[in-house]
Amino acid sequence: MFLEKVLLGVTLAAPIGPVSLEMIKRGLRNGFLGAFIVRLGGAIGNTLCLIAAYFGLSLFDNTSPSLAFCSLAGSLVLIYLGVKSFLDKRSHLLSLTLDIPRYSIGNGLLTGFILSIANPIGIIFWLGIFAATLDSSIDGKTWLGLFENFAIIAGVLTWGICLSGVLELGKRFFNQKLIHSITMIAGLMLIFFGLKYGYKAVGQLLTIFPLA
Template identity: 60%
Template structure:
């Protein structure tokens, strides 16, 4: 269960997005730490949204029907994100020569944090992820639920370490083709998780009828 959530976290973080673009911009100019600190800031924002989502669903966990409906909606969100990643793969064009305006670690931390929470549907996104991956038998309390889902954040950070490490090595490992491959692969995995959680939720709802 924990391993699956770690993989889900890596998959969610891998597609190219605002945080990843900022990591690439800073990492190619200033190395590993400048890139990774942006992801750490993003992880703080993700954690805040995850905590709010977990306790926001605390009452709904008492109703299996509502939780499975939320899980089905969450699965649809994952499938949507996966398809979106697949479709935008051909349009990715990163400017690797763009210079980072600042080398401040605090600036990088705040940039990652603000970008991760700036999306007005951020909390709804994490509610969807929580509901889609929710398994009643796996949780004995909301504290345990939060701990289990924190593995998603760990996956996000692990991807941050890998991407930052590649950026430290240098530009020769980076190209638009490489980034497109990562985004495409992550899109497939998101569709896989969405279908898996969707089938599980649909089966549970069917059994309740």
């Protein structure tokens, strides 16, 4: 289960979004650390949202219809993100940007943090993801449920290390074709996770609201 959630974190972070774009800009100019510091700041923001989602879910018990509906909503979000990533045909600017200064740790952390929490529905997003991935054998009110989902953040950071490593090699190894390949694979994996957790959520709802 831990490795599965690490993989989910990787697939959530892999599609090119605001944090990844900032990593690319800084990484192509400043190398590994310039890119990874941004991802680390983003992961801190993600962690705060995840903790907020934990306290939100602690209001419900494992048999609550509200928790089951949150789980289903989170599954649908994963499927939506997967379809969106798989169909993404955008071109992303890969040229070195001269107005990007040499990295500073504080600036990179703050930029990644702000980008990760700037979306007003961020906590709602993590609420759905947390509910969808919560192991039914674990009481959502215990700290174990929270620490289990920190594996998602570990996956986000794992992807940050991989992307930063590629950016360290330079623009010759990081091109538009590679971006499209990564985005499509991540999209397929997100769809897979969405369908898996959605199946579990529907099963929970049928248990609570039997058809006959």
